[in-house]
Amino acid sequence: MQQMKVREKSVDVALFQFILPFSFKAGTEKDIIPILLKDDYKHFQLKHEEDENRYYGQFCVSHQDMRSYFLPFTNKILFPSSEYEKGIQRYSKALNIHGVLMTDLIKIPFQILSIDINLCPYELGFLTIRTELMNSDDLTISNATEFAARFRVLEPKNKRDLQTEIECDGKIFKQVSHFVLDHLYQSVMKYFTLKDPNKAHFKPFPFFEDARMYVQSFISIKETSSYDLVDVYRGVGLCGLSNEGKPYVSANNLPYITDYLQKHSYHRWEPNTFFTMEEHSFICMTNENSEKVTQLISQVYGEFYYALLLNLFHKIVLLKIAHSFADLNIDRDEKEMERLIYAINSFTANYFFSEIASQSQGRDIYNHLRRIFNIELLYNDAKQTLYSLFKYQENANTKKDSLLLLILTLYSVIGQMFGMSVVIGDFAGKINWRHILNYNPLEYFALFVAMSGVIVSLILGFRNIYQWSTERQERKKWVEQTVLSSTKDKG
Template sequence: MHTALLQFIFPFSIKSGQDKELIGRLQQDGFTRFFLDNKDLEHAYYGEGYCVSHEKMERSYLPFAAHVLFPREKDADSFRRFSRVNNLQCQLEMPFQSVHFRVLSTDVFLCPFELGFLTVRVAIEEESFSFSTALEFADRFRTLEDVSYQDKQSFIHCHKKSFGQVEDFVFKNLVPGLEPFLDPAEIDGAYFETLPFFVDERMLVQAFYGFNRGEEPDEISVELRYRASQLDGLNMEGKPYTSASDPDYIEQYTSEHCYSRWGPDTYYMTNEQTFCCLSRAEPEIATQLINQMYGEYYYGLLLSIFHKIVLLKLANLHSRLRINHDYDEIENLIFLINKFSAKFYFLELISQSQGREIFFQLRKVYGNDALFDEVKMTLNDLFQYQDKFQSKRRDTLLMVLTVFTVISGIYGMNQVIEDLKGKIDWSKMLEYSPFEYLALFLTFSGIAVSLGLTLKELWSGIRSRRRKRFYDKD
């Protein structure tokens, strides 16, 4: 191999209402707001020799998608990116070997629905290294918290500092100001986790693996592609391994998860944990492929992850509802589902055919269409329940008002109305009979109930508008 460039992506939840404070902290830590019209940033974050064309990246997406991915300064309902150049020379010490690598840059995205992404951009810097070494590096580095023997025996050395866990290296060295803003609600009830993971303690991996061109036409074999998708690096003995033994299974899995339009020189593998490009193309073409992975494909991957996580969050909110009690939460959930489907989830996002095909494959791998159908069914059920609930509440309200109006109007007012005209002589009430006291009670209670119900409806309307403005702002 001659090149291994990796992007490690960590999705997280942001504490409610903490966006502005987080932006201030990121800028204080040296992060710069990313805008497409700033072309000076095209070469800034990706390492020597690589460039992401902002104009090409914008044209890759249809206008309504580009509006979300590449917002103007004041558009908060979008992907707000902050980036910083790190250029740190580091070393990952693993049980059987050490790998020198460079942290090129770091991205932090603030997205709608209180969601964020952290991306660590890394390049392996070894004169010669094997494909298995690159996969082992990716598998070790993506694990934020140690869960295996290999993880516990791995250390990161950077500027005379050593870190026993990738979590410490990332949140204490690369983005020290981010962790206080992570929403801890995701780890409520967890025994061992210290970070709010959506799936597990591993980051997602986007990678480009550049192979030296050989004479064999099937140099990037089915087994290599399968290993790339599973990040099958080295076993406990330090030898290359594959996490499956059945050749038919490996071939079937690779066929379902491989985009082979430019085979046999270039393949793309996609699954829920990695999106990678394996290529033995000439250097000029390889550079173009890398620029695409840093540019439009990077944003396509983030958008696919965003869709899946938001859909899972909406499904989770629905599962936690107490249907007979959480009426306000039901209304909020209906609003959030409608907002997501109207502003962020579209069948067509990418204008170019090759990018569209890869995006469709990513969406298929993440199961976003099935999740979206499930959420739409949830929305339909909530609408039906809300309609029945509101109809029942209107009927109850009408019945209460009718009963009080009839009884207090016909019975109560006729009994005591004369005593309530003009200047009221309260001493007369001392001479009332029990039925007149009942009539007086019905009169005032009817007025009180009517006022109370009216004020309650007004307050509910005000709260509903406030909640919608709050969620729309987020």
């Protein structure tokens, strides 16, 4: 393919947040939190205003702005005031460590500003790695996007990725996954389930693409420069360098690029600032002055990060529900069916809302992400799943009730026809066993009906008590998984 001509531009600021969804093992959320606190993670709360510039390098995030940005019921989910409340529990750790990403073409120095572990309901979590590229004269849009494209790949498959290494803390990591999982998150990795669906109640859906992290980017060029549409397209598509080391564009048709950006961009602040969203990437590119850049970075790290996180949470939970329904054997998995019904209802009641922000730009970007992620389509599928499960459960219960009613009716009719008092009197006071041995066939049949009726009644009674007890225990587990997951018992 003949490459489109690109005017290379120098970058002043290049920030990336790499987000990795994961599932944690069932019932281990109460064990993770003490380890996080011991490993210098801190529970994120808006009231901790001293943390406004702890995790973001030279920049800061206004907690007051975030508090007023989101609607009250959204704040309760995104920023729970304690570890005992439902919602997304964020634990952050400042690192400020330096490293170098090395490919077969270039070496790019970077700094890990901080890392997050977000523990969510439904045994779902998100790892977030905040990264800043070191400012230098040769830092260009191509180098910045090449860094993001290489760093997000956890399991290399092609030649370029296989030749990517990371040097940090005097160590060489042959794969990004070794650096991320075995170095940055080593202390808690034993609790995470990245691939094995049998270790979590809800089937994990860890990656949107083949073992790659989601990328939220912020790229600022000099105020005197201007963007081309190709630059924005390359940024959101993570088009870095070609095999020859030249600026790479994955499309060669300018009308296509224009149409693509028209559908995937939020145009409110163009042509100086572009917000563009894809299923694997969210980017803000700007050529504003330093004061405006600082304000935009605060929003990217703050409000827009949480809008993205919530949409990722919605999408993955809905995908997990769809996968669980696909794996369900409705003829045998009655408990799984009831759990899935509860999961869908709990998700709708506690976490699914169409509006989260009080400001128009916040609502617009949030809704734009929802369209990109097909949230409404996935939610409609979940509602259809719920309807199907309800109808099947209703039909199954109707059949059970009909069978039980038939049994009770037969006993009642037969008992009235034959008169149970014929044999019941023989069992009052001292039993005359010799008389019982001399029963005629009709009396034996009446005795059988009476005794079997008592046995059946006892079995049904004990069975209902057992079912009530087990269902109560199961519901408690469901509540922990879907509402109180990632919290520990108070006291």
